[in-house]
Amino acid sequence: xxxxxxxxxxxxxxxxxxxxxxxxxxxxxxxxxxxxxxxxxxxxxxxxxxxxxxxxxxxxxxxxxxxxxxxxxxxxxxxxxxxxxxxxxxxxxxxxxxxxxxxxxxxxxxxxxxxxxxxxxxxxxxxxxxxxxxxxxxxxxxxxxxxxxxxxxxxxxxxxxxxxxxxxxxxxxxxxxxxxxxxxxxxxxxxxxxxxxxxxxxxxxxxxxxxxxxxxxxxxxxxxxxxxxxxxxxxxxxxxxxxxxxxxxxxxxxxxxxxxxxxxxxxxxxxxxxxxxxxxxxxxxxxxxxxxxxxxxxxxxxxxxxxxxxxxxxxxxxxxxxxxxxxxxxxxxxxxxxxxxxxxxxxxxxxxx
Amino acid sequence: xxxxxxxxxxxxxxxxxxxxxxxxxxxxxxxxxxxxxxxxxxxxxxxxxxxxxxxxxxxxxxxxxxxxxxxxxxxxxxxxxxxxxxxxxxxxxxxxxxxxxxxxxxxxxxxxxxxxxxxxxxxxxxxxxxxxxx
Amino acid sequence: xxxxxxxxxxxxxxxxxxxxxxxxxxxxxxxxxxxxxxxxxxxxxxxxxxxxxxxxxxxxxxxxxxxxxxxxxxxxxxxxxxxxxxxxxxxxxxxxxxxxxxxxxxxxxxxxxxxxxxxxxxxxxxxxxxxxxxxxxxxxxxxxxxxxxxxxxxxxxxxxxxxxxxxxxxxxxxxxxxxxxxxxxxxxxxxxxxxxxxxxxxxxxxxxxxxxxxxxxxx
Numbered sequence: 001x002x003x004x005x006x007x008x009x010x011x012x013x014x015x016x017x018x019x020x021x022x023x024x025x026x027x028x029x030x031x032x033x034x035x036x037x038x039x040x041x042x043x044x045x046x047x048x049x050x051x052x053x054x055x056x057x058x059x060x061x062x063x064x065x066x067x068x069x070x071x072x073x074x075x076x077x078x079x080x081x082x083x084x085x086x087x088x089x090x091x092x093x094x095x096x097x098x099x100x101x102x103x104x105x106x107x108x109x110x111x112x113x114x115x116x117x118x119x120x121x122x123x124x125x126x127x128x129x130x131x132x133x134x135x136x137x138x139x140x141x142x143x144x145x146x147x148x149x150x151x152x153x154x155x156x157x158x159x160x161x162x163x164x165x166x167x168x169x170x171x172x173x174x175x176x177x178x179x180x181x182x183x184x185x186x187x188x189x190x191x192x193x194x195x196x197x198x199x200x201x202x203x204x205x206x207x208x209x210x211x212x213x214x215x216x217x218x219x220x221x222x223x224x225x226x227x228x229x230x231x232x233x234x235x236x237x238x239x240x241x242x243x244x245x246x247x248x249x250x251x252x253x254x255x256x257x258x259x260x261x262x263x264x265x266x267x268x269x270x271x272x273x274x275x276x277x278x279x280x281x282x283x284x285x286x287x288x289x290x291x292x293x294x295x296x297x298x299x300x301x302x303x304x305x306x307x308x309x310x311x312x313x314x315x316x317x318x319x320x321x322x323x324x325x326x327x328x329x330x331x332x333x334x335x336x337x338x339x340x341x342x343x344x345x346x347x348x349x350x351x352x353x
Numbered sequence: 354x355x356x357x358x359x360x361x362x363x364x365x366x367x368x369x370x371x372x373x374x375x376x377x378x379x380x381x382x383x384x385x386x387x388x389x390x391x392x393x394x395x396x397x398x399x400x401x402x403x404x405x406x407x408x409x410x411x412x413x414x415x416x417x418x419x420x421x422x423x424x425x426x427x428x429x430x431x432x433x434x435x436x437x438x439x440x441x442x443x444x445x446x447x448x449x450x451x452x453x454x455x456x457x458x459x460x461x462x463x464x465x466x467x468x469x470x471x472x473x474x475x476x477x478x479x480x481x482x483x484x485x486x487x
Numbered sequence: 488x489x490x491x492x493x494x495x496x497x498x499x500x501x502x503x504x505x506x507x508x509x510x511x512x513x514x515x516x517x518x519x520x521x522x523x524x525x526x527x528x529x530x531x532x533x534x535x536x537x538x539x540x541x542x543x544x545x546x547x548x549x550x551x552x553x554x555x556x557x558x559x560x561x562x563x564x565x566x567x568x569x570x571x572x573x574x575x576x577x578x579x580x581x582x583x584x585x586x587x588x589x590x591x592x593x594x595x596x597x598x599x600x601x602x603x604x605x606x607x608x609x610x611x612x613x614x615x616x617x618x619x620x621x622x623x624x625x626x627x628x629x630x631x632x633x634x635x636x637x638x639x640x641x642x643x644x645x646x647x648x649x650x651x652x653x654x655x656x657x658x659x660x661x662x663x664x665x666x667x668x669x670x671x672x673x674x675x676x677x678x679x680x681x682x683x684x685x686x687x688x689x690x691x692x693x694x695x696x697x698x699x700x701x702x703x704x705x706x
Contacts, residue, residue, distance in 0.1 A: 313581030330511025338519030
């Protein structure tokens with residue numbers, strides 16, 4: 001349950017100094033692309049905040065987003081977020097299960113009405129009254145609507161919740177939709193990615209905590225701090241792209257030299273995310289650095305972009321699928337037109353005789 | 354900038370960013386001297402290659418003061434050979450650099466003890482004395 | 488992303504299908520027409536039909552002395568943008584990938600910045616050809632919709648390609664989507680207007696050469 005003490009008071013009792021807060025605030029300011037001087041304000045904001053109640057709803061998802069946000073090695077500043085929030089409901093991480101878990105959810109909603117944040121991962125199926133995904137006897141749609149009613153804000157994490165993701169990929173048998181297609185009366189932040197970068201999720205929550213407001217969002221509702229630039233524009237292999245030096249296949253000479261991966265399907269030019277700067281696993285690497293093209297996983301419909309290995313400059317499907325028919329049809333019309341012309345000529349010649 | 358042994362393209366090359374940062378530091382240092390206004394540069398937000406960072410660190414050097422801190426992971430602060438120019442390095446899990454900053458000021462805020470921590474310390478010491486020296 | 492997906496998906500499929508159908512229509516409707524048989528004996532100087540055809544095509548690559556001075560600018564400018572277009576379309580790496588996806592064939596590419604320079608020259612050259620057509624009163628009077636529209640559908644891919652490569656004015660996926668749509672427009676129009684000259688010019692010049700050779704004209 002959430003605490004009535006401020007976070008500052010709570011953590012001081014536990015021996016976590018304000019100095020540690022300031023370090024965390026510097027880190028948050030940096031990844032949110034705020035100036036270093038914002039750290040003081042962030043530290044103060046978090047210290048004055050109450051432990052934030054968070055209800056995490058999981059629908060048609062793979063739990064990858066939870067896996068991403070919980071990557072921790074030793075207690076570190078990356079883990080502090082779990083001190084700042086009270087994760088009142090989470091299928092994978094909470095102790096309770098069954099109807100006790102549902103009671104915990106309802107209690108958190110009641111106690112923190114108007115102040116809790118709802119985090120959602122997974123898409124919501126709508127076909128056949130939404131029976132394709134149910135929890136505790138109610139459909140995802142019902143659970144989403146009832147939980148979001150008194151929420152302060154909604155954060156949709158992962159490409160499934162933000163855009164529909166893999167359940168919504170062609171042919172979308174369950175009628176899966178994004179959270180923003182259902183909830184229209186609450187502020188929604190979309191943190192897309194399959195999964196999202198952990199810092200994108202924790203940085204956004206920290207921002208909400210410190211400033212009590214939504215960070216600047218792009219036209220798809222994603223925080224500009226993480227989704228404002230294309231991978232292509234920050235990719236360290238960009239000079240190879242400009243010079244036309246491409247890997248033609250995996251493990252060829254170009255691939256070994258670390259050349260651009262455009263020809264093996266990299267979607268970097270049309271994908272907006274922080275992979276090229278923040279990277280993954282605490283800054284270790286990201287797909288392109290590891291030798292695989294960007295999948296475009298933070299963009300809508302990335303599963304249906306034509307194929308992970310089809311370069312961006314090719315057609316999406318098979319544009320020649322009707323080529324045979326086109327030749328036949330064109331030739332037929334051409335033959336007909338020539339026949340008509342011949343006919344006319346013969347008529348004229350005959351009349352002339 | 355990423356460190357990539359498989360693609361030794363940009364990581365090892367100095368791009369001239371170090372000089373650019375040093376110029377900005379000079380402006381901030383002059384402002385500090387004149388009006389006491391402090392400034393900061395977030396190194397993580399800049400496109401610095403490994404060579405650039407090494408060049409910058411070497412150019413600034415280490416001065417008289419150094420502090421090692423244990424704050425949910427290691428952190429290190431040192432004054433460079435230019436008094437007023439401080440280098441703050443915060444590490445997270447596994448000793449990886451989480452964020453780095455150059456702060457031009459009389460003393461970085463992170464080194465100053467917060468009033469709340471002082472109050473908590475006084476209360477704790479009082480309690481300690483009461484229980485052990487009754 | 489939606490524009491780009493739409494462009495790379497149904498729009499390209501439609502455009503390529505219409506392009507192929509249109510080409511088949513034009514070629515068949517022309518070659519299925521009657522041929523007037525020439526029963527004359529033919530000059531002793533006559534070369535084989537194929538050889539005469541090829542010689543004429545080559546000969547017409549450069550104008551006769553009498554016409555050279557008057558047509559020089561149009562000629563040189565024409566070569567500039569034809570060669571430019573060929574280089575851009577066939578030597579840029581992403582374009583080669585497009586052809587490889589369609590046909591399985593691929594070849595070496597030129598560096599992007601070389602193509603960029605060529606495309607600027609091509610753009611200017613195309614604009615010059617439009618200005619020439621408009622400024623010359625005789626040309627302007629005889630120009631039809633086909634003339635102006637064919638110019639537009641050729642110009643737009645070059646322009647949108649340069650804008651996309653330069654990342655100017657909108658998000659990259661929008662610019663790329665617009666570029667692909669402009670190419671689709673070009674493909675859909677090509678078989679039905681004067682752009683068919685890309686194939687027909689060889690047919691007509693070859694036929695003229697064969698005919699002249701049969702008559703014994705000095706080639």
